[in-house]
Amino acid sequence: RTVTRRRLLGSSAAALGAAGVGAGIYGVAEGGERAQAATGTDTVAWDGPRQAGIATAPPQAHAVFVGLDLLPRVGPAELVGIMKVWTADIARLTQGRPALADTEPELAAAPARLTVTVGFGPGVFAALGRPEAAPPWLAPLPAFAIDRLDPAYTGADLALQVCADDPVTVAHAVRVLVKNVRSLLTVRWTQRGFRRARGTELPGATMRNLMGQVDGTANPEPGTADFDSLVWDDGAGRPWMREGTSMVLRRIRIELDTWDELDRPGRELSVGRTLTTGAPLTGGRETDEPDFTATDRNGIPVIPPSAHIARARHTRSGERIFRRVYNYDDPPAPGQVSNSGLLFVSFQRDITSQFLPIQRRLDEFDALNEWTTPVGSAVFAIPPGAGSGSYIGEGLLG
Ligand code: HEM
Numbered sequence: 540r541t542v543t544r545r546r547l548l549g550s551s552a553a554a555l556g557a558a559g560v561g562a563g564i565y566g567v568a569e570g571g572e573r574a575q576a577a578t579g580t581d582t583v584a585w586d587g588p589r590q591a592g593i594a595t596a597p598p599q600a601h602a603v604f605v606g607l608d609l610l611p612r613v614g615p616a617e618l619v620g621i622m623k624v625w626t627a628d629i630a631r632l633t634q635g636r637p638a639l640a641d642t643e644p645e646l647a648a649a650p651a652r653l654t655v656t657v658g659f660g661p662g663v664f665a666a667l668g669r670p671e672a673a674p675p676w677l678a679p680l681p682a683f684a685i686d687r688l689d690p691a692y693t694g695a696d697l698a699l700q701v702c703a704d705d706p707v708t709v710a711h712a713v714r715v716l717v718k719n720v721r722s723l724l725t726v727r728w729t730q731r732g733f734r735r736a737r738g739t740e741l742p743g744a745t746m747r748n749l750m751g752q753v754d755g756t757a758n759p760e761p762g763t764a765d766f767d768s769l770v771w772d773d774g775a776g777r778p779w780m781r782e783g784t785s786m787v788l789r790r791i792r793i794e795l796d797t798w799d800e801l802d803r804p805g806r807e808l809s810v811g812r813t814l815t816t817g818a819p820l821t822g823g824r825e826t827d828e829p830d831f832t833a834t835d836r837n838g839i840p841v842i843p844p845s846a847h848i849a850r851a852r853h854t855r856s857g858e859r860i861f862r863r864v865y866n867y868d869d870p871p872a873p874g875q876v877s878n879s880g881l882l883f884v885s886f887q888r889d890i891t892s893q894f895l896p897i898q899r900r901l902d903e904f905d906a907l908n909e910w911t912t913p914v915g916s917a918v919f920a921i922p923p924g925a926g927s928g929s930y931i932g933e934g935l936l937g
Pocket residue numbers: 748750752753754755756757758789791792793810812847848851852853860880881883894897898901907911
């Protein structure tokens with residue numbers, strides 16, 4: 540029996556039609572006044588020389604990372620098609636407008652600071668038949684002794700980082716972006732992450748990971764010259780990458796059950812910072828510089844040389860990276876209590892000279908390794924941004 544539109548909607552809902560889209564739902568009350576505290580209509584500019592979602596601060600509360608593989612028939616022309624569709628979708632969705640032929644246009648009315656960042660894996664350059672166009676650092680990371688990589692979370696030809704302060708917005712954007720190109724791509728993995736909900740803490744508070752640690756203190760600050768020189772590519776040798784960058788995504792499982800067994804002093808020594816404020820063990824405030832030379836009255840270093848921050852600290856200024864991490868907390872396997880960890884995400888202009896030396900030291904030794912295990916790994920070149928009249932990746936594909 541045919542289900543009519545009228546039957547599905549009911550007569551009064553049908554009478555409302557599409558006129559109710561947006562109004563009365565997101566921020567604009569029936570009488571036209573702005574409802575208190577609705578931040579769903581906030582937008583982040585999508586266009587410009589650099590892609591959004593990297594220097595966007597504070598990082599949005601929710602993120603989904605999607606790794607996609609190109610189907611064998613995809614060549615240069617299809618890649619251009621994918622990037623044009625994505626750019627058009629991004630231009631509309633991030634500004635609170637439905638995508639073209641959006642089947643759920645109401646969901647687009649709350650962009651909630653939506654950003655979409657597109658990344659190219661090595662497979663893009665293979666599909667183009669131009670492996671020499673790829674930055675030299677664009678390759679799977681070397682195998683580390685600490686790694687227990689699951690192919691289900693490793694590598695991909697293309698990546699989407701979709702961030703917003705609202706999880707419904709993120710889900711809708713991911714759905715639109717993926718379904719519009721599904722004849723050319725398959726999804727290899729989807730990784731969902733979160734930070735504190737917007738408004739839970741005062742603006743400026745550094746996030747906490749699920750180990751309870753303040754995570755993100757020693758980080759270059761978006762908008763500073765320091766950040767710009769560490770993150771954005773200058774185009775030397777590869778003009779199409781100018782104002783682009785690289786993204787490393789490591790899925791790192793955290794053994795919360797054994798972490799629970801460690802007392803507070805042990806937890807603080809393993810990182811080198813206090814749990815209460817995130818201050819270094821040698822200082823009083825979160826932003827104080829750690830003193831790695833300080834010793835106690837028995838001559839023992841206050842921050843152990845094996846502590847995570849002692850091992851991760853840069854050995855030269857240009858070795859720094861920008862971390863923009865998210866927690867994950869997925870359903871545990873039967874018989875397990877938790878399946879949690881960190882979607883470790885870092886942006887840096889050069890993986891080889893910035894990320895790799897740090898990761899090598901952590902692989903060699905890091906007190907945190909006892910409770911953390913990398914289970915997924917992928918690297919991407921993040922092309923520069925686009926604007927109306929251009930598309931993301933045009934410098935390479937155009
Ligand atoms: C610092 C946690 C993995 C690089 C920190 C801090 C915490 C932390 C709590 C101190 C506060 C801060 O400055 O943010 C973790 C956890 C990890 C993890 C729980 C895994 C689950 C990694 C990885 C890298 C890394 C894989 C890079 C390869 C750094 C760097 C710092 C840092 C560069 C700043 C060090 C400094 O100069 O003081 N991390 N981290 N971390 N972490 Fe990690």
